[in-house]
Amino acid sequence: MRDTTAASADQGGATTLSALHPDIIESHVLTRLDGPSLGSVACCSATLRHISSSDNLWSDICHSTWPSTASERLSHLISTFPDGGARAFFSHAFSVLAADRRLTHSSNPPPELISAVDIRYKDKLIFTKVQETETLSGWFRCSPFRIDLLEPKDVVPTPIKHPEGDEACAETTNEMSLSWILIDPIGRRAVNLSSQKPVAVQRHWLTGEVQVRYASILAGGQGHVQCGIVVTCGGSESGEMHVREVSLEIEDMDGTHLTGKDSLVFLQGALEGKNGTGKYRVQEGHRRYKAYMEMKRERKERKLRREGALDMFCVAFGVAALVGLCCFLWCR
Incomplete structure (x- = not known):
């Protein structure tokens, strides 16, 4: 044109x-x-x-x-983003994290993080929320990092029929899309931590609760970590699914949950620097998650082999010591 x-x-x-x-x-x-x-x-x-x-x-x-961005505070904050206001914010939030992004330390960790979360089912909004999280207290920095958007007794009704069977569960949850935009209100930066579509779905065999996982893989100097978003849905008496949990956690390749202090290092790295295109977010999210799980599996196997070799060494050392003791007593 x-x-x-x-x-x-x-x-x-x-x-x-x-x-x-x-x-x-x-x-x-x-x-x-x-x-x-x-x-x-x-x-x-x-x-x-x-x-x-x-x-x-x-x-x-x-x-x-992202309907969550329509709140009064976020609307004003978005308009102040450098190099374009709302256009700059859209560029940050729509893009996928660059695959080769590494941590930087150009500034101090943000004293506050804002989460803007939206969940849709077949393009129909079923959940939206904005939550502020302070990052300066000793409790936050020393405790395992976790952002919960719902209280333990809170439930969010949905029009989704509770699926019966694993196959129906996978088909149903694949229609759910989630966006979790993390915003640094001081540095005027934002990043979308969600894979948009689920990377894994688990159905509890007894309770029937469905855990839908979305994820982003963050790279750092000490390896990779998984920024996992879990949406837990349970059935209701009317046969519809209710959202009972929406949470964000960060864990390393050994499955250990990072503290708030350690998590801030990775989140700061995710907020800084350039992003990739958002055109293939779903495909890229699945590819990176599978690659991460493969690295995690290989790491576990190497650890088991090292532990097995150490066990064999300990057994051999114990046998040798016992034989040596017996020989010493026999010679006496």
Whole structure:
């Protein structure tokens, strides 16, 4: 697309895009586009780039893509993001973490984190929440890192019928999509920690509760960690699923949950630097999770082999010591 369209044979002239009032283009054309499409249109011409930079356009797109961002505090915060306001925020939150991203230490860890979470089923919103988490207290830094969005007795009803059987469970939960945007309100940075679609689903054989896992794999100087988001759903008397738990945790390759202090190092690294494209978020999320689980399996096997070799050495040493003691007593 260019500013000037092809000449019309009937009219014998050319129609320019500038002939249309910018308000018409913005309100009747660009408002019908999603974020990636609007970004593509902005690359077509100088006129469209100027019109597409409207913060109102990008704010509406952010609110429709992630309803949790429509809260008063987040709306104001998003508008202050450097290099584009709502457009910059969309770029941060829509992109996938770069696969080769490593931790940086250009600034102090954020004193507060804001979580903007949205869960959909077949594109219908079933859960949305904004939660603030302080990161300065000794309790946060020394305790295992965990962000819970629901109290133990809270439940969120959904229109989803409780599935019977593992196959039906997998088909049902595959229609659920989740976005967990973590925001640094001081540094004006954001990152989406979710794989969007589930990477694993487990159904408890006794209670029938379904655990749906979303994940991002974060890289650091000490290896990789899994940033896991677990949504636990249980059945109700009416036969529908209720959301009973939505939580975020970070664990290393040995399955040990990181403390708040250690988790901040990885989250700070995730918030800083450039991201990859968000076009293949689902496929990339599954690929990285499978690669991480394979590394975890190989690590466990190596550990078992080392422990087995150490056990054999201890047994051999014990036998040798016993034989030596017997020989010493016999010689006496």
